[in-house]
Amino acid sequence: MVTLTLEHLSAHYGRRQILSEITTPTFAGGQIVSLLGPNAAGKSTLFRRILGLLKGGGEVRIEGATSERPVAYMPQETGSTAVLTVYESVLLARMQGRSLKVQP
Structure with missing residues (x-):
């Protein structure tokens, strides 16, 4: 655990x-x-x-x-114009690993 x-x-x-x-x-x-x-x-x-x-x-x-990356981070402000649900945001952060900066 x-x-x-x-x-x-x-x-x-x-x-x-x-x-x-x-x-x-x-x-x-x-x-x-x-x-x-x-x-x-x-x-x-x-x-x-x-x-x-x-x-x-x-x-x-x-x-x-x-x-090596047990924690994912999705900042509230990403600079992206994509509209994601909370569920989609969490999935995206999990796929990206430790830190995620979405570029437009």
């Missing part, structure tokens, strides 16, 4: 600290977990940090994965 644990995770843009000391319990594959917060609270930054698209302090542990 794949698990995800965050320990003392931080991220910043330039000198501006966005995330500071985020620690979570271990999330197990198959769990449904939500991340809620107002605009500009750091939700997307957290996902980018988990994927390694942003550098910062702390540790992201993904254990039990059977592939």
Whole structure:
């Protein structure tokens, strides 16, 4: 089973600290977990940090994965004019691997 644990995770843009000391319990594959917060609270930054698209302090542990890319990321803004359902977006992200930037 794949698990995800965050320990003392931080991220910043330039000198501006966005995330500071985020620690979570271990999330197990198959769990449904939500991340809620107002605009500009750091939700997307957290996902980018988990994927390694942003550098910062702390540790992201993904254990039990059977592939090198156990996480897929589909940003809300892709720059594409394609209209996809949520299901199609998830399938596309899974096929592309860790990070997906759709070009028009």
